[in-house]
Amino acid sequence: MIDTGLGVANIKKVVENLIDLPISVLTTHAHWDHIGGHKYFKDFAIHKNEVSWISEQFPLPLQTVKKNLTLEPCDFPAGFCLDDYKIFKGVPTRILHDGDLIDLGNRTLKVIHTPGHSPGHCCFYEQDRGWLYSGDLIYKGCLDAFYPTTDPIAFMRSVEKVRSLKIKKVLPAHHQLNISASLVDEIAKAFQSLYQQGKLQHGNGIFDFGTFQIHI
Ligand SMILES: [Zn+2]
Ligand SMILES: [Zn+2]
Incomplete structure (x- = not known):
């Protein structure tokens, strides 16, 4: 299983209804909305650069996370209590x-370290199928490289890095699946153009490229 979502409901129960196989968790990165359900699993893996974020201290106050969690009106699952919400911590x-x-037995994933959105962000590449599990590096939406812990230049290089792979399908962490x-290629070109114009620096705002945006 790649990432575990917000942790507002027991995602393990959902996954166990889908398969009978043992479940190991891979983490694309330690942002709170990707690790919330880690608490339901015995095993999880994460890139070495984010071990301290997940096992010691995530660099964002709990109040900010709670604010983000309730930014858009939504119905939380029954039993969820915002007061009790915590950022997952674990080794x-x-x-x-x-x-x-x-x-995985009959399938193999390769870890592709793709820093930029966060220092230990990883994509997972299944070469046999040409599938890229792209986390927050590639999706149709606003790509975030504006927090202090992001690095827009590293983000660009990471997009270039996955661009060199033979990709038939991209499975992102957010928004639409049928991308x-x-x-x-489009995201790589957009980063290149911002770089060439000298705009790839924190604080420059949101650049709109139609199906996606880049926030730096
Ligand atoms: Zn993220
Ligand atoms: Zn995310």
Whole structure:
């Protein structure tokens, strides 16, 4: 399983209804909206650069996270209590490095370290199928490279890095699932153009490219 969402309901129960296999959790990165359900699992893996975020201190106050959680009106699942919400903390059972292979038995995923959105962000690449599990690096929506812990130049280089892979399908962490593999090229070109114009620096705002935006 790649990422576990907000942690506002027991996602393990949902996954156990889908499969009978043992579940290992891979983390694309330690942002609170990707690790909320880690508490329901025994094992999880994360890149070495974000071990301290997940096991010691995530660099954002709980109040800010709670504010983000309730930014858009929505019905939380029954039993969820905002007052009790915590940012997940735990010690990983596996530490990931660029190029590591995750052996699932008859399927293998390769760890692609793609920093920029966060220092230990990873995509997972299934070479046999040409599938890229792209986390927050590639999706149809607003790509975030504006927080102090982001690095817009590293983000651009990470997009270039996955662009060199043979990709047939992109499975992102947010927004729509039916996105074309050509989105990787489009995002790479957008970053290149911002870079060439000298605009790829924090504080420059949101640039709109139609199907996606870049916030730096
Ligand atoms: Zn994120
Ligand atoms: Zn995210």
